[in-house]
Structure formats: C-alpha cells, structure tokens
Amino acid sequence: MKKSLSFALLLSLGAFSQLSLAEQTLRFGVDPTFPPFESKASDGSLQGFDIELGNAICAQAKVTCQWVQIGFDSSIPALQAKKFDAILSAMSMTEKRREQVDFSAMIYNTPSALLTPKNSALTDDIGTLRGKSVGVAQGTIQETYAKAKWAAQGVNIVSYPNQMEIYPDLVAGRLDASLANAVSAAQGFLNTPEGKNYAIQATLLDKELLGNGVGIGLRKGDAANLKLINDALAQLHANGTYDRLAKKYFAFKVYP
Template sequence: MRILRLAAAAAVVFAGVGAAQAQDWSKIRIGTEGAYPPFNTLTADGQLVGFDIDIAKALCEEMNAECVFVTQDWDGMIPALQAGKFDAVIASMSITEERKQKVDFTNKYYNTPPAIAVPKDSPIKGTSAEDLDGVALGAQSSTTHSNYAEAKLPSADLRLYPTPDEYKLDVASGRIDAVIDDVVVLSEWLETEDGACCKLLGTLTPDPVINGEGAGIAIRKDDTALRDQFNEAIEAILANGKYKEINDKYFVFDVYGG
C-alpha cells in the first residue's frame, strides 16, 4: 500500500513539473530599452516605437500571442530577464558567445555593422586603430560596440555612457572626438537636427567573436519552447513579406544581412 501511495504522490509531482514546463505563451512580456532609435525609443507621450517594436508585434501576431512591453535600462537587461521581469528581450541585442553563457537566443532578426561618427570639422581621416590613436571615443557601455573598441581600438581613449543620448551630446559639444555604434543608429541620428554636427567616418569590419551573429531575441535557457516559437515566427514573417514591410518603413536597404 505504501508503495502505491508513493507512486501516486510521485505521479502528482511529475504531473506538476510537466505542467510548469508546458508554459502557456499566449501572453509574452517583452523587455526593451526604449532609448536606441530607430530600433526602440520612447516618444514624448510614452509610446514605444521603432524597428524592434514593430518586429516584436509582428512576431507576437504570428504566434497568436499578446505582447506586453516592459522598459529596462540596458545594463540590467539580462539580469532582469533571468529574474523573470519579462520573458524575452527584443532590444537589438547581439548574439555573442559571452551572452550565450547566460541566456539562450533565437536566430537573428537583423545584422548590421558598427561604424564611427565624428564632428564635420574633425581631422580624423579613417577608422583604423592608428587613425583613432588617442582619440576620445564614446560608446554605450555593456554593448558589442564598446567591447569592439576595447579589443580592436586599444589606443583610443574610450569613454562609456549609459545610453547613446549621452555620447551624442558629448560629441556634439566637443567633449569627445568620435563615437562608435551601429551604422544604422548613427546614420539615422546624423539625419536629425541634433546630428547635424557630425558625419559618418566609415564602417568597421565586424568581428564574429565580438559582434556576434546579428541581433537576436534573448530567452531564458529553460524556455526552449518559446525560443522555437519565435524562430518559426521569424521565418514566417521573412517568407510572407511582413519583415520587408517593416524593414522598408525604417530603412532604404535590407538590414537582415547575409
């Protein structure tokens, strides 16, 4: 009798484990920064807009899931995901080996190279390590771009900022000499009134180890079903034209990459 009771208790426990693993993903909390235009940004009236946001909405629609967005400072993005503040990160997070130690990723949903921007009257001629020797170079902290600068441009005077807005203000006011970020982010900024100070110096050759495989959706390591659903949805919007529709809303070139 005791054996039967133990077996029944074990069955209840395992059933509970199975139910926990079979997570209902009809509602998904999406973590994003809201400070990285044109990919994700908060408007004056508190609305989240941008390429990342539209892609997230398209993927959730494809998955028949409700999207709920949660804003989070970039430096705390992965810890907040691990702590359960949200279920996925769609915030232009590059897929790198270092991050893979902490979280899982979907396949990429875009891939663009890093670049350097400088004031229009800058004497800096190129983007090599020699060209940037001693240059005060701004970058957002905890990004692949700051990691790239540390590894590939070691003689630059790297200055780290919480968000791109701070480095943009400093290069516009002459407190730093150059900035490094995604080519799309810099190009879009240069077309605005605030970016009229500066010009694109050139793009940099990505390092797969540092820059990763492109931007993907970060998922907790145990949430493999959610990762697989996102991957299927990414393939679906690439195939049905929705991805191109969103791409063309923001860019004049294909950001998906090869």
C-alpha cells in the same frame, strides 16, 4: 448520466485550454534609446522596428505582448531573474552572450560605425584614435570592442548609460567620436539637425566581438518560447510582414 458528465467535463477542459492560450503573455525587455530600432514617441509610447516586429510576433503567435523597459546593460541579468521572457533590443549575437542566453533566428545584421565630425581626420586606424575620447553605450558590443581593441593603445573610452546620452557630449566637443550601431547612428543622429555636421568615417565588422547579426535573447533552455518566436518569425518572412517593416524603417537591406 456519467456520459453527459464526461462530455461536459471535456467541454470545460477545452474552454479552459482556449482561455489559457488567449491569456498567454510574451514579455519583451527593451531599452528604448536606439532609434530606429526602439525609442519613445513624444507621447511616451514605444516605437521603432523592434517594437513593431515584436508586436507582429505576438499577433502571429496569438499571444499578448508586454514591454518591459530596462537599461541595456541590465537586460541579461533581468532576463535571468525572469523579469521578462525575451530581450528584443538590438542585441548582437556574440559568442560571449551565447554563453548566457539562447538566441532566436537572426532578425537583422548591421555593422558598427565610427561617428565623428565631418572635418575630422579620425578613422578606425589606431594611429588616428590614440589620445582621443570615444563615447560608447554601456553593455553594447561597441563598448566591448572599443575596450578590447583600443583602450590599451591609448584611446580614452567613455561609457554612457545609453547611446542618446552620447550625442550631446559629441556635439559639445567633449568627445571626439562615438562607436555605435551604423543604422542607429545614421537614422537616429545624422538625420537630425544636431547631426548635420557629423558623418560615419568607418564601418567595422568583427564576428568575434561585434557578433554575427542581431537576435532575440531568451533564457537558456526556454525551448517553448524559442519555438514560439522562431515559428512566428518564419511566418512573418513568408507572409511579407517582415519585408514591409524593414522597408518602412531601413534605407538598405538588413536581412540576407
């Protein structure tokens, strides 16, 4: 009798363990205003490289994905407040951010770009930028860089809630340029009818302020989710899923 009871208890515990695994959820925070990394489709659904990569991570780890939409500049405080488990929203890994969050393995590396009208004489040389207005998205490394390097030298840095709100003012002539992620600028604006008269005039790489690649941000000390994500990423590289997604969204190599 006791032996039968013990066996039944073991079966019950095993079933509970499997159920718990099946019901595990990984919540990603995302600001869907950075195509082709993350944006909204016409039906309101999320789309983009980061979205497909996150869903692939969850499928590989056999957990359920949940996406929480939030403004980029609020993402780290929201992560620390446990509103979600990880930030998957084109977040560059800077030393300043490493003081607040832990990062996964790098998921891609792209430069920042100065976006201007095609007939503009502006470059990243401060002599051409002085007295001009440059739009940046709040909370981004581009905002940090522009304020640190250019603002004190006479460049008017204008911050917007997100990158998509910058483009109308750029087209209307209220801005002279924008500093943005190069891929997002090229594929999210230059490839559109509104962006046909604009071009990338310079690309910038600064490891201290612009970071050394993009990673998935997690709460400090969250070893379990960090391992889950890194293990899944390693498998996605090994089985070809990462390369397939990268070729779908990018015209050039974004991962070493």
